[in-house]
Amino acid sequence: VRFGAAQDSPLRTPKEPHNKVTVVLGAQWGDEGKGKVVDLLAMDADIVCRCQGGNNAGHTVVVDSVEYDFHLLPSGVLNKKAVSFIGNGVVIHLPGLFDEAKKNLEKGKGLQGWEERLKISDRAHIVFNFHQAVDGLQEQQREQQEGKNLGTTKKGIGPAYSSKAARNGLRICDLVSDFKVFEEKFRMLATHFQMMYRNLNVDIEAELQQLKIYAEKLRPLVTDGVYFMHKALTGPSKRILVEGANAALLDIDFGTYPFVTSSNCTVGGVCTGLGVPPSHVGRVYGVVKAYTTRVGVGAFPTEQDNETGDLLQSRGREFGVTTGRRRRCGWLDLILVRYAHMVNGFSAIALTKLDILDTLPEIKVGVAYEVDGHPLPSFPANMDVLTRVTVEYKTLPGWQCSTEAARSFDELPSQAQNYIRFIEDFLQVPVKWVGVGKSRESMIKLF
Structure with missing residues (x-):
């Protein structure tokens, strides 16, 4: 069908975005109590997302006098009716993720069935044990050279984002496809770190065995994050909440550099860390x-x-x-x-x-x-x-x-x-x- 005049084309009339994401961000140096605000909004959310950072974040939520601690899991995972989503901008330490779920399960029944409610972007990067070891070694070096460290959480977040930027990082999609190919890439990355850090202890074989088990546990949770968010934003009406980790003054660009984290924890990180267009960003709450x-x-x-x-x-x-x-x-x-x-x-x-x-x-x-x-x-x-x-x-x-x-x-x-x-x-x-x-x-x- 040929459209004559411009007004005939339905594509040419600007469309209001269907669903918008609500964002909760820290406005200081972290520890503002974001978890509590997110928890409040998560009670009637349909989807709760994390878009950046890793298990260097820490959110405490108290429900029915049980105190839950979250580092990687979005705190919305307590809402049995909501889907929790870990976006591509998050770096994931798999032992940390499963350990966190296990610990919170032991505390109370809030986390029961979490695997059914969690989705993970296939484009998210993986934090390996050697990233964490290197984090510790780098802090030691900074302490010796300058007499001051950055005060990192030693969770391997910085080194994992470094691998991402150096384009030798490995992603969730690598882990859940051909394990032989993954193994090869993993060995190369581990060797690269061993060459850079002479006194680095890496048990390559043990970590690979562990990763093979995680690959199977993860497979049902992994999804194409861009498509997932697109469907959520353009489909039937949904309440979508984004939980910022860290805080504005810890942002890699806008924070008190170099005493910052390695990701964008300001509002821009929502778009890049989830694959959400800026027109779909709705209310932004500062804690x-x-x-x-x-x-x-x-x-x-x-x-x-x-x-x-x-x-x-x-x-x-x-x-x-x-x-x-x-x-x-x-x-x-x-x-x-x-x-x-x-x-x-x-x-x-x-x-x-x-x-x-x-x-x-x-x-x-x-x-x-x-x-x-x-x-x-x-x-x-x-x-x-x-x-x-x-x-x-x-x-x-x-x-x-x-x-x-x-x-x-x-x-x-x-x-x-x-x-x-x-x-x-x-x-x-x-x-x-x-x-x-x-x-x-x-x-x-x-x-």
Whole structure:
């Protein structure tokens, strides 16, 4: 059929995307409580996806007083009605994946039947045991040469992304097709790493045997991720949730380089890590903790290396889920969160762990940086500059009473309400949720 005038062609009328993905991202240095927000939204999601990172992430979700820990599995796997999807941008350590499932199964019945609910992209790269060994060796080298490490989780994430970029990495699709061919490639990659790192211990045979078993266990879970997402986006109405791992200031491009992770944990990683066009990205929620924490090394302008920092650390129980490391603590840094908003374009914010500030007589918020007496117009790329900034604070009165029982905005003390409003006004982004405790019920929804 020939169409005459342009208006006759149905292809030429712009189509609104059918289904859009909702994205939850960390807006600071991680550990903002993303797991809790994802869990909230996952309860009525149809698909929950991970798009980047690996088992260096750590999300804790409490359901029926059982505490589940997730590193690779999307926390939505607890929803029996949802499909969980691990996208092509994720790097997967297979022993880590199966071990995580096993541990969570032993804790409670939330994970029963997880294999039926999980799909894995055939284009995702694999983290091997030697990647993890190399991660440890590289940290040792950095420690010896520069006296400072990056503070990696030693889960092999960086080396796996390095293999991906060097184009000698192996993917899930390699593992589940011809194992003979896979074995050959694996031996080559392992030998390559042995040549680069003389004191690397690699048991090639043992790992291959293990991988052969995993190949069979994985096969039913593996799918063409691009086609899977396309069907989900263009088919019947679905709620699709994307769970960001790590956080904006740990992004390989926009984070505090070199003290960052090896993937894009800002909103761009959603498109590249799942194969989703930008027109299908819907709401983007930023998760902001009511104060700031950082694990490992790197500049931290609002850090309180004093009693306040200790108070936040102990009241907030600030230890890493993945590493168990003590987190450094400080006041909320809004310059940093505003920068995360510039990159991600948050639709709204989830403000978490407000209750940790309950005992403070006054609360400070970082509102501007200056260096050598000059105000900084934006967040600096150079870490040497960031270590030299002085922070201008706005001091707000504390509320000095418990907020843990509050279940609506009106039930919060007026000073806490003002703290929330101050954050909204500064960022020009609405706060949609406020977290005042550990349970699902303690996430107050404002609108």
